[in-house]
Amino acid sequence: MGRAFNFSAGPAVMPEDVLQQAASEMLDWRGSGMSVMEMSHRGKEFISIYEQAEADLRELLVVPAHFKILFMQGGGLAENAIVPLNLSQGGAMDFVLTGSWSQKSLKEAGKYGSARVAATAQSDGFTTLPQPASWQIGADSRYVHICGNETIHGVEFHELPDLKALGCDAPLVVDFSSHVASRPVDWARVGLAFGGAQKNLGPAGLTLVIVREDLIGHALPDCPSAFDYKLVADNQSMYNTPPTYSIYIAGLVFQWLKQHGGITAMEQRNIVKAQLLYDFLDSSSLYVNKVAKECRSRMNVPFFLRDESRNDAFLAGAKKANLLQLKGHKSVGGMRASIYNAMPLEGVQALVAYMREFEKTQA
Numbered sequence: 001m002g003r004a005f006n007f008s009a010g011p012a013v014m015p016e017d018v019l020q021q022a023a024s025e026m027l028d029w030r031g032s033g034m035s036v037m038e039m040s041h042r043g044k045e046f047i048s049i050y051e052q053a054e055a056d057l058r059e060l061l062v063v064p065a066h067f068k069i070l071f072m073q074g075g076g077l078a079e080n081a082i083v084p085l086n087l088s089q090g091g092a093m094d095f096v097l098t099g100s101w102s103q104k105s106l107k108e109a110g111k112y113g114s115a116r117v118a119a120t121a122q123s124d125g126f127t128t129l130p131q132p133a134s135w136q137i138g139a140d141s142r143y144v145h146i147c148g149n150e151t152i153h154g155v156e157f158h159e160l161p162d163l164k165a166l167g168c169d170a171p172l173v174v175d176f177s178s179h180v181a182s183r184p185v186d187w188a189r190v191g192l193a194f195g196g197a198q199k200n201l202g203p204a205g206l207t208l209v210i211v212r213e214d215l216i217g218h219a220l221p222d223c224p225s226a227f228d229y230k231l232v233a234d235n236q237s238m239y240n241t242p243p244t245y246s247i248y249i250a251g252l253v254f255q256w257l258k259q260h261g262g263i264t265a266m267e268q269r270n271i272v273k274a275q276l277l278y279d280f281l282d283s284s285s286l287y288v289n290k291v292a293k294e295c296r297s298r299m300n301v302p303f304f305l306r307d308e309s310r311n312d313a314f315l316a317g318a319k320k321a322n323l324l325q326l327k328g329h330k331s332v333g334g335m336r337a338s339i340y341n342a343m344p345l346e347g348v349q350a351l352v353a354y355m356r357e358f359e360k361t362q363a
């Protein structure tokens with residue numbers, strides 16, 4: 001089998017150019033005589049890779065100077081603990097529940113302080129987003145947490161809430177694991193954003209944290225040193241050994257993004273890809289996506305066959321057509337097509353063509 005179209009939710013499809021470049025540099029990175037994974041993280045070669053990656057990311061996401069970019073480890077799940085360890089100061093935190101990932105964040109934060117539900121879309125099966133004006137945020141809130149894109153339920157904030165306009169001074173924390181770099185970020189509305197790299201940025205093992213400077217330096221006394229944002233920031237993410245190879249690959253992805261027009265061009269491509277798939281789903285009598293139109297994710301498209309007894313046949317046929325990893329998350333069932341930045345339009349076209357053919361054979 002050659003390279004297939006890979007719809008995995010994460011770890012996920014990578015740009016082929018990046019994989020090719022990494023392969024060509026695997027044994028000897030640019031005349032250094034070393035593979036990147038063999039380099040000291042304190043050597044000048046790796047420092048140059050790190051500095052380039054950070055500068056490219058800052059440029060791509062237009063990260064203001066008063067935000068620090070941290071390259072950490074532990075994934076999005078670890079940040080569910082690391083954020084309250086650094087930001088809660090033992091006080092209360094408010095969570096907007098829009099699916100599995102924000103639910104997990106709430107549960108974990110409860111270990112470190114009072115974690116409250118500001119709003120929840122559970123009653124409609126997480127197919128909508130609660131309107132910010134309805135959120136119940138305490139006046140003592142240390143921060144308000146949202147998941148920007150719910151990878152499992154397929155709902156996405158297409159505009160970040162303006163907490164100040166709601167009369168709330170607490171910083172907004174955004175889990176942007178599964179849509180980082182797919183669209184611009186309005187940093188004026190954000191205090192901290194975090195995400196694992198393995199959805200849209202690179203290989204697993206790297207966690208990106210972008211945090212406003214004034215939120216750094218308030219960690220609880222029992223916060224592990226390696227997870228104290230101040231120590232990480234003061235040491236340019238090298239308080240301990242960072243995930244060097246993952247940072248290198250993410251850096252190649254940042255270069256690839258720049259070569260392809262940056263984040264706004266990526267967003268336009270993502271809109272076109274998602275529209276193609278949703279339009280087809282809405283026109284079909286076999287497949288259905290249950291998410292309210294204005295909340296639909298551009299990155300993760302869950303859908304169901306109205307006749308679920310056909311699921312196995314659908315997946316087997318897809319695999320034959322070189323369309324991989326379409327099975328939905330076990331907690332919701334059905335199917336899911338993740339169409340991150342690195343998924344070309346041709347991949348979505350091939351998926352829709354296959355789905356249309358499959359539907360015809362079911363008549």
Ligand SMILES: *Cc1c(COP(=O)(O)O)cnc(C)c1O
Binds near residue numbers: 150151175178
């Ligand atoms: C994948 C994901 C996570 C968890 O990431 P890990 O790297 O597995 O810890 C958290 N939040 C969201 C939105 C995700 O998509």
